[in-house]
Amino acid sequence: MTGIPKTYQRIVLAARPRGPVAPENFRLETLDVPELADGEVLIRNHYLSLDPYMRGRMSSAKSYASSQPLDQTMIGGTAGQVVASRNDYYRVGEFVGGMLGWADMGVSDGVLLRKLDTTRIPLSTYLGVVGMPGMAAWYGFNQILEAGAGDTVVVSAAAGAVGSVVGQLARLRGCRVVGIAGGPEKCEYVVKQLGFHACVDYKAGNLEADLAAATPDGVDAIFENVGGACLDASLARTNAFARVALCGLIAGFNGQEMPIKNSRLLLLNRVTLRGFIITEHMEFWQQGLQELAVLVANHQIKYRETVAEGLAAAPQAFMGLLQGHNFGKQLVKLI
Amino acid sequence: MTGIPKTYQRIVLAARPRGPVAPENFRLETLDVPELADGEVLIRNHYLSLDPYMRGRMSSAKSYASSQPLDQTMIGGTAGQVVASRNDYYRVGEFVGGMLGWADMGVSDGVLLRKLDTTRIPLSTYLGVVGMPGMAAWYGFNQILEAGAGDTVVVSAAAGAVGSVVGQLARLRGCRVVGIAGGPEKCEYVVKQLGFHACVDYKAGNLEADLAAATPDGVDAIFENVGGACLDASLARTNAFARVALCGLIAGFNGQEMPIKNSRLLLLNRVTLRGFIITEHMEFWQQGLQELAVLVANHQIKYRETVAEGLAAAPQAFMGLLQGHNFGKQLVKLI
Known part of the structure; x- marks a missing residue:
């Protein structure tokens, strides 16, 4: 086990936010790398995923998931490499995904790990377009929106990790796809790179009228990541029997x-x-991830990543994510 | 055709409401009874149904149905008796249901009429518990709420034509049924006569806390007729994977x-x-109405009617309905 550091760093929840998330809600700690017990695996995380759901966990309010405990490693999805193993199934050098949290190393008994094949798509995509955000897009689009060719689909946070996939799936299905995003740069990306038919800049201050102009035939399906004024503007354009997949309400995270x-x-x-x-909805993950991996490998779905460098940069990157500063999937590169 | 009046009365929309509905929105007119053309039927209406949906039709705002035209007979469901017929299928003396509007007589070509069997249940029930309101209850409960034994179901406007049926269907299914109604008299009726397990009086000013006390295991299904604070209070009690059947929003009709x-x-x-x-959802009506008719005939579903006397009383009764003055189904008796 030469070359394995003796210590590693992690970030814990130091205090629950009152209002917007602030740096003092987090604390960076250095810990000794533990000895592995029989069956355990030591993983060097290469990427940490930052996701809006983490904001909910930081609060103590009732939610669908338990709160993030104080003084414990912040929850988070990770992709990394096995650096030591006392588990027959995992070998040193293999790439694995897990939920090892905001930390540059982690120990697992292997049960919740999965091996990642990086021969056709990059490791980082397993945290984004071929991971949880991609699955949220796949499930909401295919299982809730049931949009067909010719339907108009509106996607909020269209440049984000989830919205960018929803819009591309809808375009491949033959829908008219209209995004909502913040700022001209994101809107241009959504249209020119991702192939949405139109994208409305909510920061331009004319959301309702701009969305109406972009949806001349009304709206048949809404993939909602934002809530508030975004959702109201989309609802104002609904046709009869419209569907809404409510995936996130980032407008209200504070x-x-x-x-x-x-x-x-x-x-x-x-x-x-x-x-x-x-x-x-784990029963759909195998099918969904397989479809997404093929689409990414074939360049039919594009993605973009915003990558912060080093664990210490995670809090600032997370605060930026909640304010919409990211472009596509927000990651932290740990190695 | 002896005994048939030469004239009849109707009520037209005289002006669209600005704010609450007022008497000057309506105008009572006397018209000559027309000569029947070949295939037509002349009907003496016995009952006119008053329903919240009419409020929406009185506005010119976009809706799922076309607006009620000015100076035309107000739309409305009716139950009456054939008094003259030039249609081979309908004979004088038969009871029929139709949409002949706010009028004490009407002419139909028979296409949208249906014969009503009054041998086991009264004629008026075809406008309420075994009519459109009953079907709204049946469809929303069976096709949307999918509530099973042990589930807690909340029903707003619980003493109304729709809510009273929803609650009884839910009770027969083995659900815990909690109503929301206005005033102690309605709440007592809902619990003692209709068999709801509890009923919260929203006028008592303590809706959230009272509903919480009445739903100790949370809420699995909401049948919403009111909207606004009612719906918010029910949502505040939802369990995971709760269902909401949104049937009416009477709180916002003005x-x-x-x-x-x-x-x-x-x-x-x-x-x-x-x-x-x-x-x-007409494809469900035959099944639903058949089930409801049997339940009513067997006294497994109870109903109550508030009956205004004479066509001229219809506007006042309708205004009362919008303010929740009715108890169960609001009818106008025309003969």
């Missing part, structure tokens, strides 16, 4: 009021809205 | 803002919400 003002349209247009948590 | 403040819970609790319009 506890802002986020009412659905257009509730009347849910009835008038006989809308079906469904909130979902992708980790509760 | 154009009030009616935001869903608890939008966050739609995601956190992975709620499925579906708005529906019962007239779009």
Whole structure:
């Protein structure tokens, strides 16, 4: 086990946020690398995934998942390499994904790890387009929106890790795809690189009118990552029997009021809205990830990553993610 | 055709409401009874149904149905008796249901009429518990809520024509049924006569806390007729994977803002919400009405009617309905 560091770093939740997440909510710690017990694997994490769901875990409010405990390693998905193993199934040098948290190393009994094949797609994609965000897009689009050729699909946070995949899946299906994103640079990326038919810049201050202009035939399906004014603007354009996949409400992560003002349209247009948590639909993951991996390998789905360098940069990158500073999937490169 | 009046009365929409519906929105007119053409039927209406959906039709705002035209007979469901016929299928004396509007007589070509069997259940029930309101309850409960034994179901406007049926269907299914209604008299009726397990009086000013006390195991299914604070209070109690059948939003019929403040819970609790319009699901009517007729004939479903006397009383009765003054199905007796 030469070359294995004696210590590693992790970031713990130091205090729960009051309002926006702040640097003092986190604390960087250095720990000794533990000795492996029989059956355990030591992993050097190469990438940490930063995701909006983490904001919910930082609060103590009731949620679908338990709160992140104080003074414990922040929860998070990781992709890395086995550097030591006392488990027959995992060998040194193999790439694995897991939930080892905000840390540059981790120990696992192997049960919740999975081997990652990096021969056709890069390791980092298993945290994004071929990982949890990609699956959220795949499930919401295929199992909830049920959009067909010619349908108009609106996707909020269109330049993000989830939204960018939703829009490309919809385009491949033959839908008219309209994104909502923040700023002209993201909108240009969404249209020119990802192939959306249009993208509305919500920061331009004219969301309702701009979205109306971009959806001349109304809206048949909404993939919602943001909530608040975004969702209301999309609901205002719904056609009869429109579907809403409610995947995220990032507009309200700091506890802002986020009412659905257009509730009347849910009835008038006989809308079906469904909130979902992708980790509760594991029965679809094998199929979905396989489809996504092929699409990425064939360059039919493009992706973009915003990569922060080093574990110490994670808090700032996470705060940026919550404010929409990222472009595509937000990662932290750890090695 | 002896005994048939030469004239009849109708009520037309005189002006669209600005804010609450007012008497001057309506005008009572007397018209000559027309001569029947070949294939036509002349019907003496015995009952006119008053329903919340009419409020939407009175506005010119976009809706799922076309607006009620000005100076035309107000739309409405009717149950009456054939008094003259030039149609081989309909004979004088037969009872028929139709959409002849706010009028004490009407002419039909027979296409949209249906014969009503009054041997086991009264004529008026075909406008309520065995009519459109009953079907809204049946469809929303069976096709959207999918509630099973032990589930907690919340029903708003629980003493109304739709809510009273929803609650009884849920009770027969073995659910725990909690109503929301306005005032102690309605709540007592809902519990003692209709067999709900509890009923919360929203007028008592303590809706959230009272509903929480009445739903110790949370809420699995919501049949929503009201919207606004009612829906928010119910959403606040949802369990994971709760369902919401959105049937009406009577709280907002005068154009009030009616935001869903608890939008966050739609995601956190992975709620499925579906708005529906019962007239779009005719494929279920034969089955549903048959089941409801049997349940009513066997006294397994009870109902109550608020009956206004005479066509001229219809506007006042309708305004009362919108303010929740009715108890069960609001009818106008025309003969």
